[in-house]
Amino acid sequence: MLTVQGLAADYGDVxxxxxxxxxVDAGEIVALIGPNGAGKTTLMHCIAGLHRPSAGxxxxxxxxxxxLAPHQIxxxxxxxxxxxxxxxxxxxxxxxxxxxxxxxxxRRARHATLRWVYEIFPLLKERRDQVAGxxxxxxxxxxxxxxxxxxxxxxxxxxxxxxxxAPLIVRDIFAVLRSINAQGLTVVLxxxxxxxxxxxxxxxxxxxxxxxxxxxxxAALLADVSVQRAYLGLAVEAG
Amino acid sequence: xxxxxxxGWRLLAVIVGVGGLAAVPLVVARADILNLLxxxxxxxxxxxxxxxxxxxxxxxxxxxxxxxxxxALVTRGLWLQGWPFELTFAAGGLTALxxxxxxxxxxFRLRGTYFAIGTLxxxxxxxxxxxxxxxxVSSLTTEYVAHYDLAARYELGLALAAACVLTAWxxxxxxxxxxxxxxxxxxQAAQATGVGALPHKLVALALSSLxxxxxxxxxxxxxxxxxxxxxxxxxxxxxxxLPVYLGGIGTLWGPVLGAxxxxxxxxxxxxxxxxxxxxxxxxxxxxxxxxxxxxLVDAWHRLGARRRAITRISPP
Amino acid sequence: xxxxxxxQSVVFGLFVGGNYGVAAAGLSLVFGVLRVLNVAHGxxxxxxxxxxxxxxxxxxVDPFVSVLISxxxxxxxxxxxxxxxxxxxxxxxxxxxxxxxxxxxxGLGLVLQNLAQWAWTADERSVNTTYAGGSAMVFGLxxxxxxxxxxxxxxxxxxxxxxxxxxTYLGKAIRATAEDWRAAALAGIDIRRTYLLTFxxxxxxxxxxxxxxxxxxxxxxxxxxxxxxxxxxxxxLAGMGSIFGAFIAGLLLGAAEAISTLFFGSTYxxxxxxxxxxxxLLIRPQGLFGRGPR
Numbered sequence: 001m002l003t004v005q006g007l008a009a010d011y012g013d014v015x016x017x018x019x020x021x022x023x024v025d026a027g028e029i030v031a032l033i034g035p036n037g038a039g040k041t042t043l044m045h046c047i048a049g050l051h052r053p054s055a056g057x058x059x060x061x062x063x064x065x066x067x068l069a070p071h072q073i074x075x076x077x078x079x080x081x082x083x084x085x086x087x088x089x090x091x092x093x094x095x096x097x098x099x100x101x102x103x104x105x106x107r108r109a110r111h112a113t114l115r116w117v118y119e120i121f122p123l124l125k126e127r128r129d130q131v132a133g134x135x136x137x138x139x140x141x142x143x144x145x146x147x148x149x150x151x152x153x154x155x156x157x158x159x160x161x162x163x164x165x166a167p168l169i170v171r172d173i174f175a176v177l178r179s180i181n182a183q184g185l186t187v188v189l190x191x192x193x194x195x196x197x198x199x200x201x202x203x204x205x206x207x208x209x210x211x212x213x214x215x216x217x218x219a220a221l222l223a224d225v226s227v228q229r230a231y232l233g234l235a236v237e238a239g
Numbered sequence: 240x241x242x243x244x245x246x247g248w249r250l251l252a253v254i255v256g257v258g259g260l261a262a263v264p265l266v267v268a269r270a271d272i273l274n275l276l277x278x279x280x281x282x283x284x285x286x287x288x289x290x291x292x293x294x295x296x297x298x299x300x301x302x303x304x305x306x307x308x309x310x311a312l313v314t315r316g317l318w319l320q321g322w323p324f325e326l327t328f329a330a331g332g333l334t335a336l337x338x339x340x341x342x343x344x345x346x347f348r349l350r351g352t353y354f355a356i357g358t359l360x361x362x363x364x365x366x367x368x369x370x371x372x373x374x375x376v377s378s379l380t381t382e383y384v385a386h387y388d389l390a391a392r393y394e395l396g397l398a399l400a401a402a403c404v405l406t407a408w409x410x411x412x413x414x415x416x417x418x419x420x421x422x423x424x425x426x427q428a429a430q431a432t433g434v435g436a437l438p439h440k441l442v443a444l445a446l447s448s449l450x451x452x453x454x455x456x457x458x459x460x461x462x463x464x465x466x467x468x469x470x471x472x473x474x475x476x477x478x479x480x481l482p483v484y485l486g487g488i489g490t491l492w493g494p495v496l497g498a499x500x501x502x503x504x505x506x507x508x509x510x511x512x513x514x515x516x517x518x519x520x521x522x523x524x525x526x527x528x529x530x531x532x533x534x535l536v537d538a539w540h541r542l543g544a545r546r547r548a549i550t551r552i553s554p555p
Numbered sequence: 556x557x558x559x560x561x562x563q564s565v566v567f568g569l570f571v572g573g574n575y576g577v578a579a580a581g582l583s584l585v586f587g588v589l590r591v592l593n594v595a596h597g598x599x600x601x602x603x604x605x606x607x608x609x610x611x612x613x614x615x616v617d618p619f620v621s622v623l624i625s626x627x628x629x630x631x632x633x634x635x636x637x638x639x640x641x642x643x644x645x646x647x648x649x650x651x652x653x654x655x656x657x658x659x660x661x662g663l664g665l666v667l668q669n670l671a672q673w674a675w676t677a678d679e680r681s682v683n684t685t686y687a688g689g690s691a692m693v694f695g696l697x698x699x700x701x702x703x704x705x706x707x708x709x710x711x712x713x714x715x716x717x718x719x720x721x722x723t724y725l726g727k728a729i730r731a732t733a734e735d736w737r738a739a740a741l742a743g744i745d746i747r748r749t750y751l752l753t754f755x756x757x758x759x760x761x762x763x764x765x766x767x768x769x770x771x772x773x774x775x776x777x778x779x780x781x782x783x784x785x786x787x788x789x790x791x792l793a794g795m796g797s798i799f800g801a802f803i804a805g806l807l808l809g810a811a812e813a814i815s816t817l818f819f820g821s822t823y824x825x826x827x828x829x830x831x832x833x834x835x836l837l838i839r840p841q842g843l844f845g846r847g848p849r
Contacts, residue, residue, distance in 0.1 A: 050737060074743035086738035088731050099731050102724065103743035151743055299654050301594065301661055345836040351650075352592055353836060355657050356787045359594065360832060363784045364825040371822040473780060477665055480658070515673065521666035528658045529643050 001026040001186055002047070002078070002155060007056035009042050016042040018210040019056070024155070029177070029187045031197040031218065033231055034207035040190045041083055043207070044159045048080035049073045060155070075103045077154035081161065083190075085144040089133030093124055096132050096143055100150030109152060117146045120176055138169035145176070155186040162193040174200050194231040198222045206231075257401050264390035273393045277461060279502045280396030281454055285479040286486075286494035287403045288450035291410065293480070294489035296443035297423030299351060302358030303479045305365055306335040306448040308471035310455025312369065315377055315467070318459065328456040335452025336445055343444045347437050366471035378464035392461045399457055400495075403450045408491055410446065419443050423489075451479075474517065481520060484527045563696050564813040570702040572809020573709040574767050576802035578782055579789035580713055581760030587796040588733040588753045590649055591641055591656040595664035597783030599758050601671060603629050603765025604774035608680045611769075618682045618770045619704055625762040633758025636663070637751050645750060664779060671776035679773040705767045712763050713802045716756070720798070729753055733796065788828040792835055794845020804843060 002024040009017040017039040024030045032040050045051040047058055049070035058065040060078055068076075088096050097117060101110035118125040121142045127135070132143060141161055148156060158177075162170040174196055181187050191197035198204055198218045206214035206227070214227070221227050264273060289303050314331035318324050342361055346354040379387075410416040418439040421429040426436050455470055478501070486497025501520075508516045582596045593599075606625040610616035616624070640663065644656045690699040720726035731739040732749045740746050768774065768782070785808070793804035808828060815827045835842060 048741060050740065069745070069747070070740035071743050071745045074741065079743075080741050082738065082741055086735055086741075088734050088738065090734055091727070091730065095727060098724075099727050099739070099742050099744070101743075102728060106743065107724070147742060297654075299657050301657060341833070345833055349836065349840050350653075352653055352657070353791070353840075355592070355594075356791060357832065357836075360784050360788060360829050363780055364829045367781065367825045368823055371824075473661075473665065477661070480661075484658075515669075517669045518666050518673070521662045521669065524662040525640065525659050525666070528655060528662065 001061060002188070003057075003059040004043075004047070005057045005059070007043065007046060007053050007058065009039070009046050009051060009053045011042075015054075016210055017046070017053070020207070020210070020212055021056075022205050022212060022215070024186060024188055026154075026186055027181070027184065028203060029181050029189065029201045031194075031201035031204040032188065032190045032207055033192070033194040033197055033204060034213075035231075036192070037209075038207040039210035040207050041159055042210075044080055044082075044157055044190055047073075047157065048078070048082075071103065074151050074153075075105060077105075077152070078157065079148045079151045079153035079155075080157040081144050081148045081159065083159035083163065085137075085140045087132045087135075087140050087143050087147065089131070091132055092128065093130050093132055093135070093143055094128040096147050097124065097128075097150050100147035101152075103151060106150060106152045110150065113150050113152055117149050120149070120180065121146050138165050138173075141165060141169070141173060142176075145173070149180070153185065155188065156180075157188045157190075159190045160192060161189070162191060162196065170196060194227075195222070257397070260397055261394065264393050270389055273389050275502070275506060277389075277393050277396045278506075279499055280393075280400040281457060281461075282478060282482060282498040282502055283400040283495050284396075284403045284450055284454040284457075285475070286482040286498045287400070287407050288447045288454070289479040290483045290488065290490075290494045291407055291450075292443045292447035294483060294493075295407075295410065295416070295423060296419045296440055298347075298440060298443065299355050300358050300447070301355045301473075301476060302360070302362035303447075303451055304471050304473055304475035305358055305362035306339060306451035307455040307458070307475050307479075308362065308365055308369070308468075309335040309338055310452030311459040311470040312365075312455070312467060313452075314456035315459035319377070319379075324460060328453065328460070331456035331459070332449045332452035335455065336449045339444050339448030340441070343441055347440045347444075362471055362473065362476065366468050369471060370466075370468040373467040376464050377467050384463055387463070392457070395457055395460065399450070399453055404491070404495060406446060406450070410443075411491065415439065415442055477521070477524070481524045481527075484524065559695060561814065561817060562694075564817045565810045566696055566698065567702075568810040568813025569806050570706055570771070570809070571812070572806035573706040573802070574764050574771070574805070575785050575789050575808050576805025577709045577712055577760055577767065578764040579786040579793065579801040579805055580716060580798050581757035581764070582786045583790045583793070583795060583798065583801045584716070584729075584760070585754055585757035586790070588729055589641070589645060589750050590652055591644055591660075591754075592653060593641075593660040593663075593757070594657060594783050594787070595660040595667060595779070596757070596761055596786055597779035597781065598664045598667035598671075599629055599632065599761035599779075600765040600768065600782045601774065601776065601779040602632065602667070603762030604769040604778060605671065605675065605680070605765075606762065607766040607769040608682055608774055611682045611684075612680075618684065618766060619708065622708060622763055622766045625766045626759045629762025629765075630755045630759040632762075633755035634751060636758070637754040641754060642747075642750075664783070668776050668779055675776070677776055679775045680769070681773045682769050684770075701770055705770055708763070709767060710802075712760060713798065716760070717798055719756075725749075725752060784825075785828065788832050790842075791832050792842060794842020797842070797844040800842070800844030 004020060004022050007017055007020045008015065020043060034040055042051060046053045047065065049065065049068055053066050060076060063076055065073055065078070088099065097114060098110070101107050101113060106113065123139060124143060124146050132140065135143060145161070161173055170193065177187055177189070178200060189197055189201065198221050201218040203217055204215065204221050205212050263276065267273065285303065285307065289300060292298050292300050310331035313334045314327045317327040317330055338361065342357040343354065346357045410419065418434045419442065421434050422436045422439045430436050458470060482497030482501045483494045485501060486495065487493030505516060505520070578600055582593065586592050603625040606628050607618050607621040610621040610624060611618055640659065641656070644652055644659055647655060686700065690697050691703070720730055728739065728744045728749050731742065731744060732746060736746055789801055789805045789808055792808060793800035808831065811831060812824050812827050816824050
């Protein structure tokens with residue numbers, strides 16, 4: 001479904017991503033794990049159209065993404081939930097959700113989609129008139145995901161959804177991701193919280209310093225001793 | 240004897256150049272040449288002074304005419320009252336500096352837009368208020384005009400322009416200057432390394448406004464009659480900024496080159512096109528800001544580099 | 556100084572202030588969304604004024620009706636200016652963008668002013684309708700009908716803008732883009748198009764303000780500079796990013812100028828705005844209604 005080939009991306013003179021290649025098949029949950037500064041966010045920004053790659057290609061269902069603007073990519077069904085949530089704090093919850101359905105395709109179906117999002121996150125329905133900036137971190141993350149779902153994505157990308165959230169909330173969110181994946185939505189998850197991500201994912205890639213240094217099924221990587229030492233040890237301390 | 244070096248030759252060239260220009264009135268009696276050169280000197284001062292703040296410190300000043308106008312207003316006013324010219328000249332420059340601080344201190348703490356708005360506002364407010372308060376033409380008495388010494392004005396203009404360029408040069412070589420440039424590059428980074436952004440911006444502003452005010456004083460000394468609001472009009476700001484971008488913003492000689500070219504070309508066009516020339520130059524300015532941020536000097540260098548690169552690649 | 560004279564003065568000040576508010580609202584909108592400060596905004600207003608003047612002089616169109624024409628005309632002018640010029644400024648990142656937008660719009664303003672002078676001469680123009688004289692008397696204060704109508708139209712324009720921003724999808728897109736353009740892009744909003752439309756709307760508001768100015772006052776090529784200044788002072792007073800705040804701050808400025816004129820004469824009227832500007836920056840830089848230093 002999504003194929004990244006030989007991607008390279010720079011910030012001025014600094015290269016953040018070197019020659020990254022990966023594929024995501026329809027219906028999968030794929031995790032991207034790795035330390036801070038590995039280039040994971042840059043990679044997500046390139047895929048979503050916020051950053052122009054310096055080399056390589058990104059292909060989604062036969063369409064080349066790396067020349068498109070972000071809104072065109074959303075129209076084609078790829079939606080990113082950015083790191084740090086980035087909800088529109090001055091607007092109400094419902095308005096945030098409505099904006100998520102901005103693209104023509106999503107706007108047509110927005111009433112039905114909104115019902116679906118309210119089922120997944122009942123709390124968003126309760127607080128629909130609340131100003132988004134007054135929500136807690138976990139609630140904002142749910143709003144960010146809800147807004148992304150309003151765009152009727154075929155594939156959902158999430159950049160560090162667990163960042164700054166309590167473990168219980170993280171568990172709830174990951175449960176939501178599992179359930180919407182079961183409904184057919186492909187999920188790509190960038191996470192520092194490697195343990196939970198690997199439990200959730202079918203497959204995972206390990207990124208370090210802008211390169212893919214390992215890949216495998218979620219279970220295999222969880223069991224791998226070197227992975228445990230490098231990433232899961234840290235995860236245990238943090239969460 | 241110590242080697243003279245490139246710097247030495249440059250300095251010699253400058254001294255000879257300035258000396259030569261100073262000697263012009265001894266040799267040339269034609270008023271139109273002296274008038275034209277005076278105008279060039281005035282514009283060099285205006286441009287170089289804008290460059291000190293805009294090019295070195297990176298602060299956009301859309302109201303440079305305010306300082307020019309204040310200098311002109313104060314100098315003319317006091318001089319016509321009978322004060323000795325030298326005193327009024329200094330007073331004009333210092334008053335401009337004072338007003339500059341009035342705007343700079345509250346606005347430099349904040350983002351760049353506030354300073355631009357403040358100076359733009361100052362210029363426009365002073366223009367309208369001056370037009371309200373002094374609607375009549377300010378004229379020198381006919382007996383004074385009979386003894387009008389163009390050479391003196393010429394020399395004043397030259398001295399002022401030379402002093403301004405010299406000041407810019409000294410600033411670049413000083414520690415304060417390093418701080419100013421650091422603030423332009425990255426204000427937050429500069430602040431973090433202990434280079435106080437506010438004092439450095441104020442230093443640049445002080446020098447910039449002082450010379451603009453003195454230029455205003457020179458203008459007041461030079462013109463026989465004019466409407467007091469004239470020096471406050473935004474076309475003076477434009478005439479200060481365009482040469483800087485033409486010649487190369489942030490460089491020492493860019494504004495000098497730009498001013499000279501601008502005046503000479505403009506005087507040629509003004510004969511034939513009058514109003515249209517402001518439209519043309521306005522459009523040119525917009526194009527230069529967007530397309531040639533380094534100015535003509537930089538474009539020339541880059542063109543030269545490309546030519547050299549091409550000749551290197553192509554076969555013998 | 557009797558209270559009646561002061562009140563009457565304030566009333567006239569509010570009428571003028573309403574126009575300040577409409578002029579400022581357009582500028583505030585554009586700056587809030589595009590982060591581009593268009594100091595040629597006053598020249599757009601001037602063009603709106605000329606549209607009304609020429610429609611009245613050549614075709615007898617009532618100036619209040621011509622507002623409906625100058626708004627779309629300036630909308631198109633705004634689109635053209637954006638596509639032809641400001642789109643190049645937007646490509647830059649924020650710090651350089653603001654600086655270059657100042658310089659570029661400064662040059663643009665001069666070009667527009669000179670074009671107007673070349674095309675229509677520097678003469679001051681005014682629109683003199685037959686019904687110009689009538690007025691209403693309330694509490695012993697005079698409320699000229701034309702001024703009332705102008706204020707009403709100004710209010711209406713602001714309310715329309717607010718409704719568009721709050722209720723329509725375009726309005727939501729504009730607000731989202733102003734707040735966080737990356738998140739807006741990721742939500743599927745076409746940022747380029749939003750910028751274009753916002754700039755157009757800003758220009759249209761300038762056009763409306765210009766038409767209102769032609770009714771109450773005179774129009775000349777030099778009008779632009781003075782009105783840009785007013786708009787800038789008002790948005791600093793109000794705080795960037797607040798539309799209703801801009802309108803109210805406009806009214807306040809108008810009233811303050813009127814009172815100052817009453818006590819100190821009209822010569823130093825412009826100084827009031829500058830003083831208020833400096834005072835606000837010293838005491839409350841985010842403005843009266845602003846959300847925080849931006």
